[in-house]
Amino acid sequence: MSEQTVLAAVVSGFGGPEQVALAEVPAPRPAAGQLRVKVTAAGLNPVDGAVRAGVFGGAVRDGGVYVGLIPHHAPVAERGIRVEEQEVAADGAHLARLVALADAGELTLRVAETFPLAEVAKAHDRLGTPGVRGRIILTV
Template identity: 70%
Template sequence: MRAAVVNGFGGPEQVQVIEVPVPQPAAGQVRIRVAAAGVNPVDGAVRVGVFGGAGQRIGLGWDVAGEIDAVGAEVTGWAVGQQVVGLHYGPVKPLGTHAEYTVLDASAVAVAPARVDAAAAAALPLSGLTAARAVGLLGLAPGSSVLITGAAGVVGGLAVQLAVRAGLVVTALAGESDEEFVRSLGATAFVPRGSAPVEPVDGVVDAAVLGEPALGFVRDGGVYVGLRPHAGPAAERGIRVVEQEVAADGAHLAELVGLVDAGVLTLRVAQTIPLADAAKAHTRLSEPGNRGRLVLTTS
């Protein structure tokens, strides 16, 4: 089968699509015939060596949407032919989801949303779980104010929708041209990039990874949630600083699928690109203006 990997660190030219053996599911795992797989910023970080792994082949891809085609021992509740989505957690691994087949722990998958196609479904696992965990870690009561930076991005946009659903009063920080869009997601106030909110907010979800400037938007004793481990600002003024890290959680993913099918969450695909052109997807990943997730397809 074909799989996108890197054997050395650097630019998009390091991404190679090679032939590798079809993986076999171990106990507690399922094998998925991949229909679509999201291309995330973390894939670019893996490619340039942020997570290490020099001297070994590293498989790319975290998100997957496809069909179960083999089930390992001790797996219950899953069967060949089911359409699923899942998260293949981990930056340094021999095979990711940018492949024709991938193997995941059964606990990391959920039934695919019925409302959207495979490409859109593949935009949900990593971004959705990240956004949902970030909003949950705010720990704010309904009616509290929250600012979401990078609100027009994939993770930020989902965070806006989830925060609104949680009863929070959302201010969206994004580019000036994105005001109408983020308001359509439910934001009640808008702050152009480079500006500050009129009043301090109870909490911030820093999807744009602004760091210290975003902390400055939070009231004394509020909460700051960062999305990149070990990259958050130092706590000050009694502000609780949380650096969250996503986890593969099929049960939580199933809840997000339910919100997609209920029309609560909107998934965005910027472009679908054939697996054979995975290097081109990495080139596009580094370019500005992507409004939605880049998705590799196998057909």
């Protein structure tokens, strides 16, 4: 890896956890007013597994609503689908308050299991296990 690339968990197609592998990909380049942060851990949730398995597959039924979270990257509206964009911005003061609550034990975080990034396929497999309570965490 170089400064030009980053290690990423890449889903190569719909299916089981075997569709997830680590790959070197081009490092994202922040645009004006943006910054790139180093990720040391990330959570998986059931939606990640469902998208990988093809349950969602990014499909929106005719007449439905698509809401994108990346500004200026929404698809063209078709088949009566309403397309909207929602920008998400971090609130530093609010995040600091959440960290303080977690540190004080007033906000509990439920973690089912933690995996190193190299075991991303195993983490996706665990995600599909019935009865998982809490987040599946990937560490870098």
